[in-house]
Amino acid sequence: MIELRDVHKAFGSNHVLRGLNLTVTSGESMVVIGGSGSGKSVLLKNILGLIQPDQGKILIDGQDVTQLPRDAFLARFGMLFQGGALFDSLPVWQNVAFRLLRGSLKRTWDEAREIAIEKLRRVGLGPDVADRFPAELSGGMQKRVSLARAIAAGPEIIFFDEPTTGLDPIMAGVINDLIREIVTEMGATAITITHDMTSVRAIADRVAMLHNGKMRWVGPIAELDTCGDPYVTQFVSGSPDGPIETLR
Structure with missing residues (x-):
């Protein structure tokens, strides 16, 4: 690959x-x-x-x-950044669905929100988190949101x-387990x-x-x-x- x-x-x-x-x-x-x-x-x-x-x-x-065409090429990738790199001014669900609201992967807002909530669930966060802002979350929760964003568009890599x-x-162990499970589950x-x-x-x-x-x-x-x-x-x-x- x-x-x-x-x-x-x-x-x-x-x-x-x-x-x-x-x-x-x-x-x-x-x-x-x-x-x-x-x-x-x-x-x-x-x-x-x-x-x-x-x-x-x-x-x-x-x-x-x-x-390779840039948009199609980058659409194949997901990225979990070291510092999380969440957008402070956007609620959690819009952070997770950021790529789904723009460019070649664009979905409707309702579709993007539904996908975001499902990906949040996959990393152990409930729908109540979706409308919070990153500053309202602990470091471990922010990392989970970043992981949800990395997998939201179903990337190959x-x-x-x-x-x-x-x-x-303890939280590092949780994140490690989630990464292992998700990569295996997605076949990424x-x-x-x-x-x-x-x-x-x-x-x-x-x-x-x-x-x-x-x-x-x-x-x-x-x-x-x-x-x-x-x-x-x-x-x-x-x-x-x-x-x-x-x-x-």
Whole structure:
């Protein structure tokens, strides 16, 4: 479903991606791990076409992303942003149905509201939440609303950017379980970027370790702890000692 071939991206003298290769099969949940500044968010932005690679190709379902009509292309994606990114001035249901009220996916307001309430129910929120505003919700509820928005249009591909950031361990576990259930239920292809190893183990079918602009290791979640790669081992264990340089 997603293939990156020898992708390079630099910002001035800062070479973020240095010949990155990655394949994500249809229906797979891929989790990308790596240190801060390793290029995980740049990877997602390149796939979405928000920025263009300096070199290499990105294919979605075998088609070069630069050759696809933008509206139809983006309609295939859902996105859960790190900070939630809800619109403060819109009630919850309009946040969830944002894409359904605009563009090629446009529905009537009644249809969009009905879908929004159903997606809220899917993430464990009742219809009473629909007319509230984001500021009236807890952080965990806001994250659920963001998840409902990500799946509202029935996307084929969903990106999760640090989905449990800022949540307590119990709510983080709830969100992880919801992501796993929903991705499986929808048959969607998913890429999650996270530092949270609990999320990695809960969400991933396969894991990719991004370091120094390249995929250091890619493999099934069952092999994460025994892969033998010193970079992966250091990152997973959180040890300050190892090949990954740390500030002391």
